[in-house]
Amino acid sequence: MKLTKTDYLIWKDCAKNAWLKIHKPDIYFAEPLSAFDQGIIETGNEVDVLARELFPGGVLVSGLDASEETKKLIKSQTSVIYQPVFETALYKVICDILVWNADSKTYDLYEVKASNSGDDKKKKDELYTYDIAFQYLVLKELNVPLGRLSLVRFNSEYVRGAELDLEQLFLKEDFTEKVMKVSNMVKEEMKIAQEFLASEKEPFGPCKCVTRGRSAHCTTFSYSNPHIPDYSVHDISRIGMSKKKLEELIDSSIFLIEDVPEDFPLSEKQRNQVTATQLDKVFIKKDxxxxxxxxxxxxxxxxxxxxxxxxxxxxxxxxxxxxxxxxxxxxxxxxxxxxxxxxxxxxxxxxxxxxxxxxxxxxxxxxxxxxxxxxxxxxxxxxxxxxxxxxxxxxxxxxxxxxxxxxxxxxxxxxxxxxxxxxxxxxxxxxxxxxxxxxxxxxxxxxxxxxxxxxxxxxxxxxxxxxxxxxxxxxxxxxxxxxxxxxxxxxxxxxxx
Ligand code: SF4
The missing domain is CATH 3.30.420.10 (Ribonuclease H-like superfamily/Ribonuclease H)
Structure with a gap:
């Protein structure tokens, strides 16, 4: 099994979920993609294509034998390559854009994200660093001469005029130093993830979201936690914000809201929800x-x-x-x-x-x-x-x-x-x-x-x-x-x- 960048990133977030995606796709993909998620994918594809115009005149790798095609393009020092595919014995990755730098005789790598520069920057930067590090390590193993490693994303400050100005719309940010700092760790993780995901043995037991609020759960939660009812302590309003409380309930095998003890510390709003459920009663404050x-x-x-x-x-x-x-x-x-x-x-x-x-x-x-x-x-x-x-x-x-x-x-x-x-x-x-x-x-x-x-x-x-x-x-x-x-x-x- 070759570990892809996508599966590595899913594994980083949740090993069990990544395993289910590979070995039990009927469970992982049981729910159709929501219109919202579909929209994110479509926007991502549109942005990938548009960002290529920042580096015009490139060759798009699209044939059946994409990694062979890529090898040839790299060998001939093709100046711009879109969607090159690289495979080693254990890993596979598709990059967004490679640009030949004639001075340094290296390829500069550009990873394109349909994301704003302002939102959630720290968390996203961390994720994008791992993303680029995975690419860097695979290309390094294949001896592709690599120069700078950059991220291309939206400039949230950009306001469109009559025409789109791509140089203003996109920010190119150098992530080389960030990637170097984590590359050893990512290399280790890639090995662990590959071995874990190649194993036929299903990870046993409830998954870690059992101590997270409902909004954090993925679509496979009920498969991994069949003992948790559909409406459970995970649905107590904002319980995910107070992890300790949820842990305490789960550690005491309290899953049903009906079973939450009267003296269990909850906020006023949480207690009201619990009481209404336990008494099966409607509360109306008429005044x-x-x-x-x-x-x-x-x-x-x-x-x-x-x-x-x-x-x-x-x-x-x-x-x-x-x-x-x-x-x-x-x-x-x-x-x-x-x-x-x-x-x-x-x-x-x-x-x-x-x-x-x-x-x-x-x-x-x-x-x-x-x-x-x-x-x-x-x-x-x-x-x-x-x-x-x-x-x-x-x-x-x-x-x-x-x-x-x-x-x-x-x-x-x-x-x-x-x-x-x-x-x-x-x-x-x-x-x-x-x-x-x-x-x-x-x-x-x-x-x-x-x-x-x-x-x-x-x-x-x-x-x-x-x-x-x-x-x-x-x-x-x-x-x-x-x-x-x-x-x-x-x-x-x-x-x-
Ligand atoms: S519910 Fe959470 S821990 Fe469980 S498989 Fe999904 S993401 Fe992983």
Whole structure:
């Protein structure tokens, strides 16, 4: 078995998971890739191709016998090589770009990442250093003359003009020193990982995520930990932040929330969730809900946006991964005891929707009253971005933001606790409990990442004419349910108090 760079990095993160990927792919790949993960892969591929333009005129290795093809290109000192493939007895790696340096008579290596320079930099730099070190060690074993080792990633400060400026969009960072510092360690790890993953013997027992909160678990968690129920102590709100507490529960073989002792130290919110589960009881703080509702003024606008985060900025004024705000749904309630009326907007051309989006909002959104969103930081953040790119509409967007009230607060502040919420505050958890007649499950598009993906395919012309129309309708239906769901939850709360 040849260890690839990808499997080495998975092994570094979790040896057991890497083993399952190789030896039990039916379990590792049991769940289809989410639209979100698919989007990350597609963006990565697009960025790889675009970054090649930084080093034009190269040869793309793409034949069946890619490592032989690579050998020949290296031997002939081909000036730029894209996607060269290298194999030793134990390892295999595909690099992104090699550039021949005629002065030093070495190849400079460039690893391309569809990543911003600002986010999570320390952690990402560490990961990228191991990534490049793996490549360095394989190429070194094959006696490929190597010069500088660099990372190419997005410059988060870049703002696109009319045209893309690749030299400004990408940062080239020299990682040579960083790689040298870890190369001995990585060499050892590669040997250990290769031996471990080549073994047919399955690692025994529960995996290390048994003492981590649910959000850290990968898709194979229930396979490795069949004794842990689907809703367990791992789902106690923010328990992953207090590893000691979780360890204590697991060490005492307490897996069910029902079994958490009364005197076990938990935060107030965690204790409330546990108590609601143990007593199977709903807790409603009517006074707090009443006070919350009193802050809402008529007419009420229930508002929701759909967006697409384009890694490579598509339009002037956009930076890498800025959200393109392409759709909104609005339910407007003029009088308390009437049904809300619906308004919507969707932009389906491959150009900047900002102006049309804002004008449609101006036309359809009442100029007074409260604007209800779910998880307000998202819509408010988009409004701030829109105002930055379109300062002529700043006043309108700021006014809109000043009227926003977050309906999710009722649940995150625990004015309403239901055992069936399972400690979650997403509308996807709250709606089926409070308004079971409304459901996302019957929809073709059921969550935001699929909406983004569908919109991207619409504007990229990847659908037939009929599919395109169908997808547009599905997007409208999905976004419409988001705002009607907010109305239904607001109504449920209003009827309570
Ligand atoms: S759940 Fe965690 S420890 Fe278990 S296999 Fe997945 S990543 Fe590894």
């Amino acid at each position: 707090e809900i009443n006070a919350f509702l009193k802050n809402i003024s008529m007419p009420i606008s229930f508002l929701d946006y759909e967006t697409f985060a384009a890694g490579i900025p598509r339009f002037a004024g956009f930076s890498p991964f800025n959200q393109i705000t392409f759709q909104f749904s609005l339910h407007i309630l003029e009088e308390k005891d009437k049904e809300p009326r619906h308004a919507e907007f969707i932009f389906t051309e491959d150009k900047n929707p900002d102006e049309e989006f804002i004008l449609a909002l101006k036309e359809k959104l009442p100029s007074k009253g409260s604007v209800i969103t779910w998880n307000k930081s998202f819509e408010m953040g988009r409004n701030k971005n829109l105002a930055k790119r379109n300062p002529e509409h700043k006043e309108f967007l700021e006014n809109l933001n000043s009227r926003v009230i977050d309906l999710m607060d009722v649940f995150s502040e625990q004015h309403y606790i239901h055992p069936k919420f399972k400690g979650k505050t997403s509308i996807k958890y709250i709606l089926p409990v409070l308004a079971p007649e409304l459901s996302y499950k019957a929809l073709d598009i059921q969550e935001g990442a699929s909406a983004s993906d569908s919109w991207n395919k619409i504007v990229k012309g990847e659908y037939s004419k009929e599919e395109r129309l169908e997808k547009i309708e599905q997007l409208k239906t999905y976004c419409k349910l988001d705002t009607y769901a907010m109305y239904a939850i607001w109504k449920h709360l209003s009827d309570l108090v």
